[in-house]
Amino acid sequence: xxxxxxxxxxxxxxxxxxxxxxxxxxxxxxxxxxxxxxxxxxxxxxxxxxxxxxxxxxxxxxxxxxxxxxxxxxxxxxxxxxxxxxxxxxxxxxxxxxxxxxxxxxxxxxxxxxxxxxxxxxxxxxxxxxxxxxxxxxxxxxxxxxxxxxxxxxxxxxxxxxxxxxxxxxxxxxxxxxxxxxxxxxxxxxxxxxxxxxxxxxxxxxxxxxxxxxxxxxxxxxxxxxxxx
Numbered sequence: 001x002x003x004x005x006x007x008x009x010x011x012x013x014x015x016x017x018x019x020x021x022x023x024x025x026x027x028x029x030x031x032x033x034x035x036x037x038x039x040x041x042x043x044x045x046x047x048x049x050x051x052x053x054x055x056x057x058x059x060x061x062x063x064x065x066x067x068x069x070x071x072x073x074x075x076x077x078x079x080x081x082x083x084x085x086x087x088x089x090x091x092x093x094x095x096x097x098x099x100x101x102x103x104x105x106x107x108x109x110x111x112x113x114x115x116x117x118x119x120x121x122x123x124x125x126x127x128x129x130x131x132x133x134x135x136x137x138x139x140x141x142x143x144x145x146x147x148x149x150x151x152x153x154x155x156x157x158x159x160x161x162x163x164x165x166x167x168x169x170x171x172x173x174x175x176x177x178x179x180x181x182x183x184x185x186x187x188x189x190x191x192x193x194x195x196x197x198x199x200x201x202x203x204x205x206x207x208x209x210x211x212x213x214x215x216x217x218x219x220x221x222x223x224x225x226x227x228x229x
Contacts, residue, residue, distance in 0.1 A: 093119065102145055128196075170206075177219075
């Protein structure tokens with residue numbers, strides 16, 4: 001009697017076939033999951049290596065950057081470092097002429113003689129006149145220069161109005177103010193003051209008061225004394 005081979009049911013064979021077809025898919029899913037895990041681990045390590053600044057540190061950095069780049073502070077510092085215009089003017093020096101006199105023994109005439117001086121200050125005319133009042137150096141005297149200005153002569157102030165330098169002198173101006181001495185004194189003051197631009201004449205005051213006559217001879221003077229055109 002022949003024995004019949006047992007055959008598997010069709011449903012079991014189909015299930016086995018489906019299971020074999022799913023193996024590659026399972027492998028692919030496992031590989032994707034493994035790759036995702038590795039990437040997450042690497043990212044976690046990178047985040048741990050970056051230092052996290054506290055809010056205080058961030059604020060300090062921000063304030064420091066502002067202190068360096070702030071335009072207002074830079075402008076303030078530039079203003080503070082800028083030298084004051086008045087200080088610059090006081091420190092600046094310039095060369096001017098101071099007029100003395102020369103006496104010619106042969107002709108007996110007295111003529112002006114200028115020397116160069118260096119002055120500092122804001123009021124050039126006043127500085128020049130007070131330099132004139134200080135007199136001559138020994139070497140200038142040896143070269144024949146003389147001065148009609150009295151010793152201890154001082155100029156109290158100078159104001160220019162409408163081209164006229166109003167010169168306030170001390171009472172010493174009247175000392176020995178007569179004849180050629182007075183004329184020479186006025187010429188020295190006149191020439192020294194009118195060398196400056198915008199000054200075309202002078203008027204002399206004594207202790208702030210205008211005078212109509214000068215010296216012991218009572219020389220009548222019509223102010224202002226002007227440049228000859």
